[in-house]
Amino acid sequence: MLAFIIQRLLQAVVVMLSVSFVSFALFQFVGDPINNMVGQDATAEQRELLRERLGLNDPWPLQFVKYVGNIVQGEFGMSYRVGVPVEDLIADRLPATIELVLVSALLALLIGVPMGVYTGLNRNSWLSRLFLTISLIGISLPTFVIGILLILIFGVWLQWLPTFGRAGVVDLGWWTTSFLTLDGWRSLIMPSITLALFQLTLIMRLIRAEMLEVLRTDYIKFARARGLRNRAVHFRHALKNTLVPVITITGLQIGSLLAFSIITETVFQWPGMGLLILQAIQFVDIPVMSSYLVLIAFLFVLINLIVDLLYFIVDPRLRLDSLGRGAH
Amino acid sequence: MNSQHDILEVNQGLIARLVDSFKRAQDSDLYYSFRRSPVIVSAFIITMIMFFAAFLAPWIAPHQTLDLKTLDLMNAYLPPAWEPNSDPNFLLGTDDQGRDILSGMMFGLRISLGVGFASVIVSAIVGTLLGLLSGYLGGRLDSFIMRVADVQLTFPAILIALLIDGIVGSLLPKAAYNELKLYVLVLAIAASQWVNFARTVRGSTLVEKNKEYVQAAKVIGVHPFWIMVRHVLPNVISPVLVIATLSLALAILTEATLSFLGVGVPPTSPSLGTLIRIGQQYLFSGEWWMTIFPSSALVILVLAVNLLGDWLRDALNPKLR
Numbered sequence: 239m240l241a242f243i244i245q246r247l248l249q250a251v252v253v254m255l256s257v258s259f260v261s262f263a264l265f266q267f268v269g270d271p272i273n274n275m276v277g278q279d280a281t282a283e284q285r286e287l288l289r290e291r292l293g294l295n296d297p298w299p300l301q302f303v304k305y306v307g308n309i310v311q312g313e314f315g316m317s318y319r320v321g322v323p324v325e326d327l328i329a330d331r332l333p334a335t336i337e338l339v340l341v342s343a344l345l346a347l348l349i350g351v352p353m354g355v356y357t358g359l360n361r362n363s364w365l366s367r368l369f370l371t372i373s374l375i376g377i378s379l380p381t382f383v384i385g386i387l388l389i390l391i392f393g394v395w396l397q398w399l400p401t402f403g404r405a406g407v408v409d410l411g412w413w414t415t416s417f418l419t420l421d422g423w424r425s426l427i428m429p430s431i432t433l434a435l436f437q438l439t440l441i442m443r444l445i446r447a448e449m450l451e452v453l454r455t456d457y458i459k460f461a462r463a464r465g466l467r468n469r470a471v472h473f474r475h476a477l478k479n480t481l482v483p484v485i486t487i488t489g490l491q492i493g494s495l496l497a498f499s500i501i502t503e504t505v506f507q508w509p510g511m512g513l514l515i516l517q518a519i520q521f522v523d524i525p526v527m528s529s530y531l532v533l534i535a536f537l538f539v540l541i542n543l544i545v546d547l548l549y550f551i552v553d554p555r556l557r558l559d560s561l562g563r564g565a566h
Numbered sequence: 567m568n569s570q571h572d573i574l575e576v577n578q579g580l581i582a583r584l585v586d587s588f589k590r591a592q593d594s595d596l597y598y599s600f601r602r603s604p605v606i607v608s609a610f611i612i613t614m615i616m617f618f619a620a621f622l623a624p625w626i627a628p629h630q631t632l633d634l635k636t637l638d639l640m641n642a643y644l645p646p647a648w649e650p651n652s653d654p655n656f657l658l659g660t661d662d663q664g665r666d667i668l669s670g671m672m673f674g675l676r677i678s679l680g681v682g683f684a685s686v687i688v689s690a691i692v693g694t695l696l697g698l699l700s701g702y703l704g705g706r707l708d709s710f711i712m713r714v715a716d717v718q719l720t721f722p723a724i725l726i727a728l729l730i731d732g733i734v735g736s737l738l739p740k741a742a743y744n745e746l747k748l749y750v751l752v753l754a755i756a757a758s759q760w761v762n763f764a765r766t767v768r769g770s771t772l773v774e775k776n777k778e779y780v781q782a783a784k785v786i787g788v789h790p791f792w793i794m795v796r797h798v799l800p801n802v803i804s805p806v807l808v809i810a811t812l813s814l815a816l817a818i819l820t821e822a823t824l825s826f827l828g829v830g831v832p833p834t835s836p837s838l839g840t841l842i843r844i845g846q847q848y849l850f851s852g853e854w855w856m857t858i859f860p861s862s863a864l865v866i867l868v869l870a871v872n873l874l875g876d877w878l879r880d881a882l883n884p885k886l887r
Contacts, residue, residue, distance in 0.1 A: 253717055264733060378869040380819050382826045382842070383861045390849055390858070401850070490720065497725035504827055505846070519732035519829055527736075531729060542720055 257535040261528030314529035335510030341430040346437035354445025376439035385432040385505035402507040448480035489545035609873040620675040627669035659855040677837040682818040685755035693763025701771025723758035730754035744832040770802040811875035
């Protein structure tokens with residue numbers, strides 16, 4: 239197991255290094271940072287001096303090492319567009335995205351799991367068929383269309399909910415939250431449903447398929463033969479064994495939620511990371527783009543690592559297996 | 567005279583063969599399972615109607631929306647023909663520039679489908695080739711390609727396409743932007759999808775390469791390249807068709823999403839996603855038709871292609887028969 243963890247860690251480091259190389263290369267090949275820093279009338283000498291002082295004349299491997307060093311210390315450079323350190327921009331935007339993603343993930347799990355269990359247990363009831371049909375539509379509807387439909391129905395026609403922005407934000411100093419006010423929650427409803435819907439259908443379908451699979455196994459038949467109540471069979475024996483793949487997929491889906499939050503944030507003008515990167519792409523703001531690349535890769539690698547380790551914690555068979563065979 | 571006669575005869579032979587293969591297709595299992603499901607037949611018909619509407623748009627669209635000279639601002643913001651204050655010339659209404667929504671959708675569909683097909687073809691070719699090489703040759707190349715694929719699979723396709731498209735798009739010179747942007751978009755979407763093809767083809771190549779016919783070809787000294795292309799490839803190609811269908815739906819969605827975000831197709835060639843993006847701004851002032859019709863077209867197209875892909879997967883899977 240230890241060997242497995244070390245191998246995974248090494249892989250993670252390799253992935254992070256290659257991603258930071260790509261984002262470093264962006265700096266090298268797109269535009270001239272000096273042009274973005276000095277005025278129009280700077281002389282060639284002044285430019286050369288600045289170039290030397292910033293270390294831009296160093297060979298690129300040395301520059302790359304410095305770049306990685308800066309990233310590790312949390313320094314991502316200055317945004318070309320707004321002239322603010324990128325890490326400040328990110329710290330400003332991150333809470334909005336994290337809260338949105340968190341609420342959506344909970345929503346997807348709290349609704350998706352019961353729906354999946356229900357459709358798995360009652361295969362042929364009309365409600366299951368309804369759920370399945372809805373989930374097919376949910377998979378085919380692009381995220382932005384869901385958002386637009388919600389805005390049209392609940393924002394424009396019924397006028398129940400605010401249609402854009404993050405309202406009722408409370409500043410806690412190091413974190414801004416919309417969890418503490420009613421307005422904040424109201425502004426969260428539509429974006430989080432939009433973001434959750436696809437994951438919800440995915441989790442439901444996954445649990446359903448796993449339940450169908452597990453219910454066919456011998457130990458379920460044996461549990462029934464022992465005279466256990468349906469509840470105990472379904473939830474203690476069946477559901478518990480479906481959870482391993484569900485945890486894995488959910489972990490990976492948190493990554494997708496981060497990616498799809500770009501779309502949701504655009505539709506609802508939610509001031510998070512997604513909107514930040516989109517504006518950066520439109521304005522060719524290289525420092526923001528490359529920092530986003532590094533940060534998102536880091537989050538993905540972290541989530542994957544946690545999911546890999548969760549495998550061992552959740553499923554005792556895997557631990558036994560790797561003990562039996564020695565190293566992985 | 568004589569040569570004309572020959573051509574006629576060749577043609578007759580060809581027609582006879584076509585009729586023959588058509589008859590055989592009618593007898594096949596695939597056609598049978600197609601006919602049996604009304605959902606699939608309607609999905610097929612809808613897809614075909616959309617393909618034709620897109621392909622023939624320049625000839626059958628009621629208005630030439632891409633031609634700026636034909637636009638009249640007097641026609642802007644017209645609702646669909648069944649609403650009050652509408653103009654029967656514009657069946658589904660007009661947008662803020664006085665463009666006919668229906669014609670705009672047909673031209674938009676043309677671009678959406680064009681980008682979708684092009685990126686699926688590119689990713690299918692690249693993915694199949696890499697999968698074939700990876701599976702047949704094995705070794706370092708295999709573990710390298712598959713490691714890259716593993717890493718890429720952990721990132722959502724939309725994010726990869728967005729980043730590639732955004733980064734490469736920002737590198738383009740301003741002058742060539744509109745022309746090159748479409749190609750960049752195609753490549754970005756293709757790059758986000760090759761993995762599915764590569765993994766599947768690699769899997770079936772691993773099975774095929776140990777079979778006797780490959781051994782036989784090796785023994786008589788056929789060059790590995792020709793074994794791969796002429797012997798292994800035909801036997802691993804059928805799942806590619808299924809993945810390509812499902813990928814088409816995904817590619818259309820990815821393109822629409824990127825265009826909706828404003829980083830996809832250039833403004834000179836508006837796709838369905840661009841139309842939705844434009845229409846979204848008028849949602850609050852009540853002009854719902856600018857968004858709802860293009861969105862519906864997109865959803866129906868994706869749903870139909872997805873249904874066809876699912877059906878094809880099940881119909882071609884011998885285990886489910």
